[in-house]
Amino acid sequence: MRFPLTLTTSMIGYMAGQAVKRTKRFPLVLMLEPLHACNLTCTGCGRIREYSTSIKDRLTVEECLASVDEAGAPIVSICGGEPLIYPDIGRLVKGILKRRKHIYLCTNGMFIQKRLHEFRPTSRFFFNVHLDGLEDTHDMAVERRGVFKAAVEGIVAAKKKGFLVCTNTTIFKETDLAEIDRLFAYLTKLGVDGFLLSPAYGYTAVKETNPHGAAEIFMTRDDIRAKFQEAQGLLTKYRMMSSPIYLEFLSGERELTCTAWGNPTRNVKGWKGPCYLITDQHHATFRELMDNTPWERYGYGKDPRCEHCMVHCGYEPSAALGVNKKLGDSLKMLMWQLS
Numbered sequence: 374m375r376f377p378l379t380l381t382t383s384m385i386g387y388m389a390g391q392a393v394k395r396t397k398r399f400p401l402v403l404m405l406e407p408l409h410a411c412n413l414t415c416t417g418c419g420r421i422r423e424y425s426t427s428i429k430d431r432l433t434v435e436e437c438l439a440s441v442d443e444a445g446a447p448i449v450s451i452c453g454g455e456p457l458i459y460p461d462i463g464r465l466v467k468g469i470l471k472r473r474k475h476i477y478l479c480t481n482g483m484f485i486q487k488r489l490h491e492f493r494p495t496s497r498f499f500f501n502v503h504l505d506g507l508e509d510t511h512d513m514a515v516e517r518r519g520v521f522k523a524a525v526e527g528i529v530a531a532k533k534k535g536f537l538v539c540t541n542t543t544i545f546k547e548t549d550l551a552e553i554d555r556l557f558a559y560l561t562k563l564g565v566d567g568f569l570l571s572p573a574y575g576y577t578a579v580k581e582t583n584p585h586g587a588a589e590i591f592m593t594r595d596d597i598r599a600k601f602q603e604a605q606g607l608l609t610k611y612r613m614m615s616s617p618i619y620l621e622f623l624s625g626e627r628e629l630t631c632t633a634w635g636n637p638t639r640n641v642k643g644w645k646g647p648c649y650l651i652t653d654q655h656h657a658t659f660r661e662l663m664d665n666t667p668w669e670r671y672g673y674g675k676d677p678r679c680e681h682c683m684v685h686c687g688y689e690p691s692a693a694l695g696v697n698k699k700l701g702d703s704l705k706m707l708m709w710q711l712s
Contacts (some may be wrong), residue, residue, distance in 0.1 A: 378694045384474075387447045398634045398663055400446040404649050407432045407465065411479055413515045423652065424437040428434035430641040434461045438468045440639040443659040450477045450636075457484035463491025468499060477501045479541065483520060485527025494535035502528055502540045503567070506552050507559070525563070526625055532564040539614055541569040542657050545590045553678075567614035569606075570622060572597040574650065574684045594673075594681045598625035609642050615685065617709050618702060619690035623683055631672040631679065635690025637662060647671050649686040651678055659666075675690075 385400070391399045408431045409424040433441075441449055449469050457480050470477055476498045483504040490536055492498065505514045508521040516603070540560055542553060557568055561672050576601050592600065601608075601623040608620055622629045633648035643655035644662040656662040672679050672687075695702065 380496060382709045383447055383475075386458055398632075398668070400444050400635055400637050401685075401693055402448040402450055402635055402636045403444045403446040404450050404452055404638040404686065405440060406438060406453050406638065406687050407437050407451070407459045407462075409457065409641065410458060411455040411481075412458060412483065413455070413517060413520065415515045425639070427641055431459065432639075432641055434465050434468060437465055437639075438472075440472060440659070441469055441472060444637060444639070446474075446637075448475045450479060452479040455481055455484070457488050462488065466492060466498065468670040470495065473497075477539075479503065480527075481515065481520060482524030482527040485524075486530045489527075489534060489536075492536070494537070496537070497538045499539050499566070500528075501621070502538065503542075503543075504540050504556065504560075505543050506548070507556050510549075510552060513600075524532060525526070528560070528563055528565065537566050538564070538568060539567045540565055541571065543571055543573050544592075544600060544604075545573040546592050546596060546600075547590065548600070550600075550607060553604075554607055557607070561611065569614050569686045570608075570620075570623075570683070571615075572600070572683050574662050574682050587667045592681065595682060597623060597681070599623075615694045616689060617705055619685060619689050622692070627697065627699065629691040631635055631682070631687040632662060632694060632696060633671060633687045634666070634668060635694065636686040650682065650684060651676075 388401075395691075398598060410428050410431075411418075427480055431478075451462075451465070451469075453459070456478055460463070462478075466476060466478065477499045479501045481505070482504075485500060486692045495615075502524050504521065504524060505511050511521040512518050528538050528540075542556070544550075544553070560568070601620070602625065605624065613620065618627070618629070621627045637659065638645040639659075640655075643657055644659055646656055646662050646666045647668065651671070654666075656665065670676060672684070674680075676700045691697070692706070
């Protein structure tokens, strides 16, 4: 993802330090899920299905902060579930910021206004609001009327108070890219700082509970590349926070190898292995996840569950780490960060 210059500098320093120590695998982003409960039942979400038996469980703030320390990643993506229904979200964010980390708080946006007073604007904190289209489309996707309106009101309130805000949009098989163009134009007028795109991936928890619906909305690898080729004009028109290397991968212009260990997930059951989207085991410690996961068995062409996955949590780290690097990539990434 695109980051403020402060994070770009700290990320370079962090990666250089890992290189000096000759660390083979290390995280760039910690996906921290303090809870899986949510006020919505989005069609494409697997969390409320996969963790239905522990939906009321929560990590304590102390457990969350210990996990931040354990992983050591410079970026923390607070996700879930809906993080803004976590009772101690303000205290958690303060604790992470005290550790000089950068935070993306991923939210459906409905409770931003209600809890905005618990946060303070800083260049190290983003609200990342999920929006999959304009009002009718988005409300249909999340299965509730009024969600788009509430999210927009939250964005406006956050920008008025000086917060950084980005949005995350999932591209499904039937997504109308002209509508996404209109959405981004509208959000740009609201002052949104950047946009993230990710292709819809039919991971196991969704497919098992909604096999017919999954077939209708999720894309194959060929579908994704055709869709993102079609979206080329869109990708150059707006301030994209997805890296140019990752977007080239989505468009079929290059290959990348999945580096799922770059974005490890910590949730109420432990360290989720091997990745954010596939659960074969929950590990007791971060070190156990990194050392005991057979990473070589996962990825495109290795595990059938990975066949059509091109999701950012597996491939954005690859772009940052220079996997399958081409001449000129470093300059391209630098210019993107500084643009």
